[in-house]
Amino acid sequence: MARGHHDVGGLAGAGPIDQSQHELADWEILADAINQALGAKGIRRTDELRRVREEMESDAYQGMSYYERWIASMETILLEKKILTRDEIDRKLAEFEKKWGEP
């Protein structure tokens, strides 16, 4: 097992923490809103989302920004609980890409 990719406290080479403020992008605010809505409806618990992010493939985890990890973990929970199917998500994604262009 050893330590998970999320559990990096005290690891050498991590570098300093970026403490600068940054503006949230619209999609990040939307990700937070969806997260709140899923919590209010009792669909997800914070601990479940954390567990999913801990279980992600490490390269994928390292390659994602904070809110990208949030979105990926919400997607996994919605699939796990059979609220959405992979097909439904992919279809909606294709729809948005057509409307707004490739991300």
Added chain:
Amino acid sequence: MNESTAKFKPGERVRVRFEDRPGHIRTPWYIRGKTGSVERIHGEFLNPESLGHGGDGLPKKILYSVAFQQGEVWERYDVTQDKLVVDIFEHWLDPAN
């Protein structure tokens, strides 16, 4: 808050278990195996190790603030009066003498 069932009292020395097992664990790696003293008892909470996997979080677990000397946690840390406080659930703690 139900402190009466707490196994440890403030001031007691405790050692964090060094367990390496899968699951959603809130005890950070760097503090496992370290010895500190109970600073305060927060009360009992649903167990995140169960909640993380869709469980009901029961039975609830007592959560403590445990204080560690920085010099005992990190090599080459030489400011002796500095301490680090970490919230740790009771089932991760053993008595230390």
